[in-house]
Amino acid sequence: MQLVIGNHNYSSWSLRAWLLLRQFDLDFETVRISLFVPGFSQQIKQYNPAGKVPVLLDNGTTIWDSLAICEYISEQHLHNNGWPSNPALRAHARSSCAEMHSGFMAMRSELPMNCRRHVDNFVVSAEVQKDTDRICTLWNEALSQSGSGQFLYGDFGIADAFYAPIVFRLTGYGVKLPKPLQAYCDRILALPACQEWLKLAQQESEVIEEEEV
Ligand SMILES: N[C@@H](CCC(=O)N[C@@H](CS)C(=O)NCC(=O)O)C(=O)O
Numbered sequence: 580m581q582l583v584i585g586n587h588n589y590s591s592w593s594l595r596a597w598l599l600l601r602q603f604d605l606d607f608e609t610v611r612i613s614l615f616v617p618g619f620s621q622q623i624k625q626y627n628p629a630g631k632v633p634v635l636l637d638n639g640t641t642i643w644d645s646l647a648i649c650e651y652i653s654e655q656h657l658h659n660n661g662w663p664s665n666p667a668l669r670a671h672a673r674s675s676c677a678e679m680h681s682g683f684m685a686m687r688s689e690l691p692m693n694c695r696r697h698v699d700n701f702v703v704s705a706e707v708q709k710d711t712d713r714i715c716t717l718w719n720e721a722l723s724q725s726g727s728g729q730f731l732y733g734d735f736g737i738a739d740a741f742y743a744p745i746v747f748r749l750t751g752y753g754v755k756l757p758k759p760l761q762a763y764c765d766r767i768l769a770l771p772a773c774q775e776w777l778k779l780a781q782q783e784s785e786v787i788e789e790e791e792v
Contacts (some may be wrong), residue, residue: 580607582648583626583634585614587780589790591692591744593762594647594776598635599740605656613785618789631744635684646680649737663732668724672738675717679741686710690748700741711754714745718760728759729766743767747777 582600600607610754611614612622612632620630627643635642635651642648653661662669685706703711721731721738731738748766749756756764767773 580605580638581610581697583608583610583612583623583632583636585612585632586783586785586787587776588694588783588785589692589787590614590632591687591747592631592645593633594692594744594747595740596635596652597776598718598743598770598772599652599661599737600734601775602740602770603652603657603660605652609678615787616785624703631633637702643772646676646741649676649740653737659692661737663725663734663736668732671721671724673723673737674711675731675739678717679745683710683714683745686714686745686748689699689792690752691792692744692747693790693792694747694750695779696791697753701754703754711749711756712725714742715757715760718742722759722763730779731763733769739767743773 580600582593582596582597584590584597587594597609610626612619614632623630623632623634626636627641629643631643633643633645635648637651640651642651642764644648649661653659663672685704689707690701690703719732722728725731725733727733730736731742746764748754750768
């Protein structure tokens with residue numbers, strides 16, 4: 580399997596798919612393409628006519644969207660263990676990922692993922708606070724329903740991979756969270772796979788000015 584990704588420092592959509600593969604210890608090769616540099620468009624279009632990362636290539640099958648990639652990995656390589664087995668929890672997890680996939684626009688635009696950025700008290704707008712409050716509600720519901728309190732729905736799964744870029748943003752910009760949710764963020768950050776991603780981001784030198792808020 581090959582996963583085509585963008586810069587570790589900035590590509591939140593790439594992180595989702597990469598983290599799921601890495602956390603489940605699946606065998607894959609990473610193809611990294613620098614975002615928004617001359618030649619990016621031609622390079623990515625060799626893999627994905629839609630011109631975006633991430634892209635998964637597996638035995639002649641191409642999957643070009645982070646949610647579709649995670650669904651595919653779960654079905655084809657994880658015996659569906661990317662999702663919780665309980666149908667109600669699974670429905671909640673799927674809704675959470677869909678909400679992440681199509682929402683939280685203020686958080687995305689005002690706090691772009693930037694793994695190298697560490698600010699103590701970034702002042703967030705009312706809109707970002709609204710997104711943060713909604714994320715806290717959603718995480719609280721997930722953690723309390725799943726019982727174990729370790730990951731959102733018990734064992735690590737697609738929802739944790741989907742919200743990992745949010746963990747990176749909230750902690751990177753120093754957004755204050757209630758203790759149990761900060762503890763959840765700390766558990767995600769402590770995963771060896773997340774540490775590996777952060778290290779790779781540190782080693783990159785490209786700077787995308789628009790992402791440096
Ligand atoms: N819906 C896509 C969105 C992917 C996406 O927007 N990727 C960004 C990078 S993080 C990209 O490739 N941008 C390049 C461009 O827009 O030219 C997914 O979830 O995979």
